[in-house]
Amino acid sequence: xxxxxxxxxxxxxxxxxxxxxxxxxxxxxxxxxxxxxxxxxxxxxxxxxxxxxxxxxxxxxxxxxxxxxxxxxxxxxxxxxxxxxxxxxxxxxxxxxxxxxxxxxxxxxxxxxxxxxxxxxxxxxxxxxxxxxxxxxxxxxxxxxxxxxxxxxxxxxxxxxxxxxxxxxxxxxxxxxxxxxxxxxxxxxxxxxxxxxxxxxxxxxxxxxxxxxxxxxxxxxxxxxxxxxxxxxxxxxxxxxxxxxxxxxxxxxxxxxxxx
Amino acid sequence: xxxxxxxxxxxxxxxxxxxxxxxxxxxxxxxxxxxxxxxxxxxxxxxxxxxxxxxxxxxxxxxxxxxxxxxxxxxxxxxxxxxxxxxxxxxxxxxxxxxxxxxxxxxxxxxxxxxxxxxxxxxxxxxxxxxxxxxxxxxxxxxxxxxxxxxxxxxxxxxxxxxxxxxxxxxxxxxxxxxxxxxxxxxxxxxxxxxxxxxxxxxxxxxxxxxxxxxxxxxxxxxxxxxxxxxxxxxxxxxxxxxxxxxxxxxxxxxx
Numbered sequence: 001x002x003x004x005x006x007x008x009x010x011x012x013x014x015x016x017x018x019x020x021x022x023x024x025x026x027x028x029x030x031x032x033x034x035x036x037x038x039x040x041x042x043x044x045x046x047x048x049x050x051x052x053x054x055x056x057x058x059x060x061x062x063x064x065x066x067x068x069x070x071x072x073x074x075x076x077x078x079x080x081x082x083x084x085x086x087x088x089x090x091x092x093x094x095x096x097x098x099x100x101x102x103x104x105x106x107x108x109x110x111x112x113x114x115x116x117x118x119x120x121x122x123x124x125x126x127x128x129x130x131x132x133x134x135x136x137x138x139x140x141x142x143x144x145x146x147x148x149x150x151x152x153x154x155x156x157x158x159x160x161x162x163x164x165x166x167x168x169x170x171x172x173x174x175x176x177x178x179x180x181x182x183x184x185x186x187x188x189x190x191x192x193x194x195x196x197x198x199x200x201x202x203x204x205x206x207x208x209x210x211x212x213x214x215x216x217x218x219x220x221x222x223x224x225x226x227x228x229x230x231x232x233x234x235x236x237x238x239x240x241x242x243x244x245x246x247x248x249x250x251x252x253x254x255x256x257x258x259x260x
Numbered sequence: 261x262x263x264x265x266x267x268x269x270x271x272x273x274x275x276x277x278x279x280x281x282x283x284x285x286x287x288x289x290x291x292x293x294x295x296x297x298x299x300x301x302x303x304x305x306x307x308x309x310x311x312x313x314x315x316x317x318x319x320x321x322x323x324x325x326x327x328x329x330x331x332x333x334x335x336x337x338x339x340x341x342x343x344x345x346x347x348x349x350x351x352x353x354x355x356x357x358x359x360x361x362x363x364x365x366x367x368x369x370x371x372x373x374x375x376x377x378x379x380x381x382x383x384x385x386x387x388x389x390x391x392x393x394x395x396x397x398x399x400x401x402x403x404x405x406x407x408x409x410x411x412x413x414x415x416x417x418x419x420x421x422x423x424x425x426x427x428x429x430x431x432x433x434x435x436x437x438x439x440x441x442x443x444x445x446x447x448x449x450x451x452x453x454x455x456x457x458x459x460x461x462x463x464x465x466x467x468x469x470x471x472x473x474x475x476x477x478x479x480x481x482x483x484x485x486x487x488x489x490x491x492x493x494x495x496x497x498x499x500x501x502x503x504x505x506x507x508x509x510x511x512x513x514x515x516x
Contacts, residue, residue: 065430080396084504
């Protein structure tokens with residue numbers, strides 16, 4: 001189980017001529033890191049980065065593409081050595097991953113991702129999704145006390161929608177435990193950029209990650225969402241599948257269900 | 261979810277004419293508490309017997325303490341990797357525990373392969389379940405023969421292992437080809453001359469799919485007495501098996 005309190009999503013540029021990406025990200029400086037996932041694109045549909053117009057690359061089709069995580073904590077202990085990060089890849093094609101909790105503050109200067117990829121494929125774009133804590137987790141309780149579902153008014157393949165434009169006031173004051181993306185046929189190529197009323201930031205969390213159904217579970221840390229500062233970011237085709245417009249899915253409805 | 265375990269024993273059950281097979285008496289499992297039992301969907305057992313599927317077969321467990329059949333005719337496909345993870349929590353009277361095949365296929369000479377996940381007081385360690393602090397180390401073994409022993413690795417000495425994740429990068433960090441054929445391989449882990457994991461299919465350590473993660477109760481490995489067996493030694497087999505070990509890293513003075 002992964003508890004979501006804060007998230008930093010970082011766009012990686014993986015250069016074939018290099019073999020190492022350092023963890024020099026201000027957002028996670030002096031923060032307790034809980035979980036880290038590598039988010040990649042899909043062979044079946046395009047997904048662009050929430051930060052740029054770059055397509056997020058799928059992992060696999062270029063042959064050798066191995067990632068190993070090496071983490072050093074703030075006390076200088078190398079507590080993760082060559083963890084096969086291929087086990088923590090999430091994408092539209094790949095929802096099989098391990099749930100590993102790290103739960104330490106990192107030495108960002110020394111922690112890094114080691115990689116070995118095929119040549120002649122240029123710079124590859126991936127997303128690193130880092131879950132971190134800025135305070136102790138609230139008491140865990142997975143009992144469902146209620147839920148509200150809203151339809152997301154998607155009209156474009158590249159769209160930022162403020163939450164207050166489609167959620168009702170009923171969400172106000174609710175301590176959210178889960179957010180469930182709902183769709184029929186279109187995989188949600190989107191990100192949730194949530195700010196909480198107490199200033200926590202869940203930055204561009206891929207909907208695919210929390211939409212995964214199975215034994216891997218994601219719970220929010222009873223967050224209260226500031227709907228005036230939070231966005232739903234659509235970043236991909238929503239009327240196409242395998243590059244073809246399919247009439248039966250033009251009217252696809254995408255929903256977000258908030259469980260509290 | 262899986263319960264904490266400290267032992268796992270692979271058991272081959274061969275049909276020899278009757279549709280009912282009793283489990284053998286396994287001294288290592290006498291008076292041990294069974295947490296889970298798993299029927300594996302592998303092609304062959306370690307002795308090379310062809311496995312039959314898990315359909316039309318039922319498990320009956322006689323419990324040692326009450327001498328009663330507390331589990332009667334449980335479909336064993338509920339006990340496969342894709343089935344339910346039932347918390348059995350019983351001490352089995354193994355020779356009085358049996359499976360019964362009720363299908364129509366010819367099964368004489370074929371086998372089932374079950375893994376019994378159990379509590380082994382000789383190997384378990386106290387671990388911090390509520391606020392665990394872990395570290396992750398790589399562990400690799402180049403398969404060279406039908407049976408290949410691990411090399412000594414000082415980093416693993418007396419480490420309390422919580423899980424072993426089988427990983428499949430294309431190459432190891434030091435550039436060796438990684439093995440990705442697991443169904444014909446079995447691992448045996450030992451500590452102080454006790455094989456507490458005995459011929460467990462390697463595929464059960466591949467936990468990235470929607471399987472429930474294995475929860476080892478802080479188990480130490482004597483690597484030089486631990487090994488992997490393979491049924492074949494083709495090119496695809498003679499590669500490196502790559503694990504990531506999740507290890508309890510709770511400071512000694514804060515252990516319960």
